[in-house]
Amino acid sequence: MLKTLRHWQYDDHTTMQxxxxxxxxxxxxxxxxxxxxxxxxxHFEALPVLDKRFINTHREQLINPHYKGKxxxxxxxxxxxxxxxxxxxxxxxxxxxxxxxxxxxAAGYQLGDKVAFLAGSSLxxxxxxxxxxxxxxxxxxxxxxxxxxxxxDEYDANLSQGGFRxxxxxxxxxxxxxxxxxxxxxxxxxxxxxxxxxxxxLTPAMRADIEAAFGVPCYSQYGCNEAGVSxxxxxxxxxxxxxxxxxxxxxxPDGRLISTDMANRAMFLPRCDTGDLVRMxxxxxxxxxxxxxxxxxxxxxxxxVVDPHGAAVHSEFFTHLFREDPHIHAFQVVFDEQRLEINLxxxxxxxxxxxxxxxxxxxxxxxxxxxxxxxxxxxxxQANGKHRFVIxxxxx
Numbered sequence: 336m337l338k339t340l341r342h343w344q345y346d347d348h349t350t351m352q353x354x355x356x357x358x359x360x361x362x363x364x365x366x367x368x369x370x371x372x373x374x375x376x377x378h379f380e381a382l383p384v385l386d387k388r389f390i391n392t393h394r395e396q397l398i399n400p401h402y403k404g405k406x407x408x409x410x411x412x413x414x415x416x417x418x419x420x421x422x423x424x425x426x427x428x429x430x431x432x433x434x435x436x437x438x439x440x441a442a443g444y445q446l447g448d449k450v451a452f453l454a455g456s457s458l459x460x461x462x463x464x465x466x467x468x469x470x471x472x473x474x475x476x477x478x479x480x481x482x483x484x485x486x487x488d489e490y491d492a493n494l495s496q497g498g499f500r501x502x503x504x505x506x507x508x509x510x511x512x513x514x515x516x517x518x519x520x521x522x523x524x525x526x527x528x529x530x531x532x533x534x535x536x537l538t539p540a541m542r543a544d545i546e547a548a549f550g551v552p553c554y555s556q557y558g559c560n561e562a563g564v565s566x567x568x569x570x571x572x573x574x575x576x577x578x579x580x581x582x583x584x585x586x587x588p589d590g591r592l593i594s595t596d597m598a599n600r601a602m603f604l605p606r607c608d609t610g611d612l613v614r615m616x617x618x619x620x621x622x623x624x625x626x627x628x629x630x631x632x633x634x635x636x637x638x639x640v641v642d643p644h645g646a647a648v649h650s651e652f653f654t655h656l657f658r659e660d661p662h663i664h665a666f667q668v669v670f671d672e673q674r675l676e677i678n679l680x681x682x683x684x685x686x687x688x689x690x691x692x693x694x695x696x697x698x699x700x701x702x703x704x705x706x707x708x709x710x711x712x713x714x715x716x717q718a719n720g721k722h723r724f725v726i727x728x729x730x731x
Contacts, residue, residue, distance in 0.1 A: 336426075336433040343580060344437070344624045351589065351625050355579050360598045362583075365399075366603040372396045379605070382591050386608045387419045390561075394602075398422060402601045410658055411561065418658045418665075421561050424601035430581045431558075434565030437578075438556040441569045441630050442529030444501045452495060453477045453504030453512065454534070455651035475499070478507035479649035481700065482639065487515040495523035506532035506555070507639050508649050510541040521656035527551045531567075533558065534651075536632060562607040563596025566629055569622045575629040576620065586615055640725060642672055642701045650725035653677075656696065660689070667714045671728040675703040678712050686710065 343351070363379045372393065376382055383389070390397065404424045411419050435446070444450070447599045452474055469476065475497065477490045490512060494502065501508065509532050516522075530545055530553045537555040545553040557566045557575050563582040566575035577584060583595040585606070592613040612633040620628055641647040650668070657663050657679070665680040675697070679686075690708045697706065715726055 337436050337572050338430040340433050340437060340578065340580070343355075344382065344576065344578075344626050346625055348619070348625045351579060355583060355597075358580065359595070362595065362603075363605075365547050365600065366605060368582060369399045369401050370396065373603075373605070376387075382605050384587075384606050384608050385604060386610075390419060390421060390607075396418065397604060398602050399437045399600055401565055404601065406601045409561065411654075412720055418663075420605060421560060422602040423560075423596075423599050427560075427563065427581070427596055427599040427601075430563070430565065430578065430598045431560060434567065434578050434581075435556070435557065438531050438533075438554065438567035439501055441559065441567060442501060442531050442554045444528065446474060448528075449496070449498050450499035450501045450503055451477055451499045453479055453502060454510050455479045455649055455655060463511070471547065477504070479505050480652045480655070482508060482511055482647040482649065484515065484645055487512055488519075491516055491521070491523055492687055494527070495525050500525060500526060500528050502527055502530045502549070505649055505651070506531065506535040506537045506541060509545055509553075511647065513541075513545040516548040517544065525549065529554060531556055556636045557629065559592075559594065559607075559611065561596070561604060561608040562592075562594035562609050563598060564592070564594050564609060569620060569624060571620060571622050572666060573620060574616055575632065576624050576626040577629055579627050582614075584613075586613060590633075613699065640668065640675070640701065642675075642703050643672055646701055648700050652700070656693065662686075662689070664726060665714075668725045669715060670703070670726075673703060674705040674707065674728075675701065675709045676709060676728075678709050678714065680711050680714075683710065 359379060367374050373382060397675045402424060403607070407423050408427060409421050409423055437580065447685045450473060455478065475493070477493065485543070486626060509530060527549060529551050530549060532553060533556040537553070542553045552572070554568045554572060555575070556568070558564055562582070564577070565581060566577040568574070569576055581596060581598045583597055590612040592609045592611050593606050594609060595607065613629055614631040616628040616630040618628060619625065639647050639649060640652070653666065654669050657666050663679050667678045669676045677693070693708070694706060
């Protein structure tokens with residue numbers, strides 16, 4: 336797949352559009368044949384926009400009964416904090432990794448190079464198969480769930496001594512490590528060729544800090560796997576190239592991106608609402624790629640949670656903590672310098688015992704003067720109406 340995408344990305348615009356339209360028609364015909372749920376829909380644009388609630392409610396009706404390949408179960412909290420369970424297959428998984436490799440190659444990566452992941456469970460697994468896979472890829476994991484000053488000193492030492500050619504991770508975690516490196520005044524030697532940030536918005540100020548700290552170019556990658564979105568910055572770093580042979584993208588009037596993963600035939604998820612605000616561009620990049628160009632991705636910035644003593648965890652720590660609890664449908668974490676408040680939405684079955692267990696696990700990483708659990712209270716909402724599941728309490 337990687338070899339194919341290396342070639343396809345430079346096809347002319349007409350060829351690329353024809354390929355996407357053919358793939359979309361084939362996807363729509365296969366879905367109507369397989370799923371009674373959409374059998375009477377006459378054309379693709381008449382399909383409803385699918386949000387997480389719809390997918391979770393109709394999960395069994397969206398699974399392709401004719402699919403005979405390997406099925407991979409996925410679970411994500413996403414930017415809304417509402418867990419989503421979905422299934423994907425071999426082709427979509429191949430596209431996922433091929434898209435990641437394209438992003439890495441733009442940053443100077445070559446297959447076989449040593450790579451450091453600074454991330455949480457959404458980017459790396461913990462089973463033995465995942466450990467073998469990462470060993471074969473020459474990947475080492477640095478956990479974004481522990482970003483204390485002492486741990487960041489250890490990460491910096493690893494990057495300077497381990498021969499890593501690429502650093503890949505959450506934008507806020509990489510930025511925090513860069514700020515720590517700048518504040519320490521140390522410039523430990525490394526052999527990085529580039530840095531690729533993902534999962535969150537990389538602001539110009541964050542990029543500047545990261546490049547000042549490490550002295551190599553910093554790139555951004557954007558993805559939403561359940562919707563088939565995989566986009567990356569090229570050498571010019573002037574927008575995100577969307578891999579349109581996998582993702583059929585549409586922009587709603589309010590700027591939200593909805594996308595269809597045409598490569599996922601294990602479970603049909605047409606017109607999936609990513610919840611992300613995206614601005615597309617009609618221009619072509621100077622690099623020569625004809626892939627559709629995203630000018631800007633908004634609304635994916637999440638906070639690092641930092642306690643009064645300087646210990647910190649990435650916001651994905653809480654997604655990982657709560658996503659397997661069947662009693663929790665959604666959550667929000669709100670914090671300031673002294674208080675951490677966790678608002679859990681769901682049923683109250685066995686809540687006190689669970690709250691005590693969560694209190695113990697959070698306390699092992701963070702030490703706030705006050706740690707409170709509340710249940711089913713209204714969420715704090717941003718000015719643009721979007722819910723973030725981890726948020727710094729606004730100053731009074």
